[in-house]
Amino acid sequence: MRGEGVQVDFAETTATSTGAKASRKRRSANRMPVWMLFPTLFLLLLIIVVPFLIAVYTSLIDLNQYTLIHWVRAPFVGLGNFIDALKQGSALGASALRSVWVSVSFSLVTTAIITPVGVMAALMVNKPFRGRKWIRALFLLPYVLPVFVIALVWRLLFLNGTGLIDQVLSWLHIANKSTYWLIGPHTFWAMVIADAWGSWPFIYLMVLAALQGISTDQYESAYMDGAGPVRSFFSITVPNIRSILGLAVLLSTLNHFNNFTLPFIMFGTPPSPQADVLPLNVYITSFQTFNFGLGAAMSIITLIIMMIPAIFYIRMLKIGEGATR
């Protein structure tokens, strides 16, 4: 919005402005300060690309805390770690295969819950009303709190017998006072609820930005043509928010798949197998049982699964078609 303002002012004051094509040409004509790119390139290579390759290599060797000092000479086991990952997992946790299942269902279920909530919240505050500013600030609150704070609160809320949730549920005669949310089969749902509480504003924010971009002219002309609110919702609102909603859903799926902090703090280590998401399983395998080879193999399995939504995401961004977005 501010950017546009600058652009307009400027177009009025410069007579030499000659359109995008000419300016692109002129850009390449003057010399590029390559040195400004070097610090970023160097750092990205050093801390991302090289470690990534090391992780791939580690997944193929038998590396633990004893062989770490002779890291380069650790025995090569080929795909052995991958076979182990799918078979048994670490001594403490679930097998990687089980964790894949937990992680996939966790990110899909959470996204399925927060998407309608986020869309509805955005629709509710899209049109001005008194006190809208405060409601918008309130809606941001769960998103803005650090994840570790959210995890701590929900751990307290889910405490067996004495937590608020158990007390309310037993008062309503819905569930037993000893439901055990933080251990056993209910952990999955405890994790879903806590994560949904903290992450729905992401969908809300993205959709709200799309809604604010729709000009009121569209609604007015639809109204003139006799379209009711339902009709104009499906013919104007839905097509206008569809692409950004798709992007938001994909990003949210990716983010939930990567969520480590929430289950780590809510359940401690090791968690019940029902809540043993892949990042947590990799963490325990690598940093608590020090089986680095197995951990690396499991993280590569994670990466491969994440590539499915990631490829869709990258394609949606349409890099290189003019702008970077």
Add this chain to the structure above:
Amino acid sequence: MTQSKTLVRIRFAGIVILGLIIIIPFLYMVIMSLTPDSEVGDGTLFPSHWAWGNYVTMWSNIGLGQYLMNSVIISAATGFLATVVAFGAAYVISRFQFRGRKVFLYSLITMQTVPQVMMLLPLFIVIVFIQQAFGIRLVGQYYTIVITYLTFALPFACWLLISYFENIPIDLEEAAQVDGATRLQLLFRVVLPLMLPGMVVAFVFSFLLSWGDVLFASVLTSNTTRTIGVGLQAFLSAGDAGGGVYWGQLMAASLTSGIPIVVIFLLLQRYILGGLTSGAVKS
């Protein structure tokens, strides 16, 4: 435009329900932070008296001051480094056409989708290997954790600054060049002032991402460099292992570490949300 009465009512009901869902856990946190530790354990919903002492004892008992300080130092250093380093790359990427530009943009996005735990593993192996081979202490140093935080902060800051650059017209820079400005004059007199809001957002975002991290910090910090997230987690699991958790103090400490972040976010809301919807943010 006229809105029908039913729609207004539905909207009101929806806002109230959603508001309650947000408020209740938050209010619970506030009340519990003012409840004596023993009463939280008993499941009291209305404390017998307001235990303001939780907000005093937490400083000595949890060691909150040190953790908060570590978090501020580490997050600020990460935010500053990521923003300054990314600025150069973003300038070149958005102002020049060259071979490999597209490849660079694609890899920036790909880097942001790589799971963080996958980055931590090899970094940890290399760090421990260097420690053992050369006898240098790296785990528990501020700079070690800051460098590893750049694995997520740097690609993110690059992407954010590139999208800010796209919104700034190039004409002003061209006019300055016609007037004979050198590269450095151009950067400091023309580009930097225009990009300042974008750089503030990049700094704040990197700061917030670092503040919220528990994964890297739980492996790479020591007792003296622990960040707030790991500190609270350690306090929780220590209490869980024996003696019981001091929930009252823990909630007080959670609020104390969360509220400054909420305030920063709400103050800079307008700028931050613009960066968020530019499409590259992790939740």
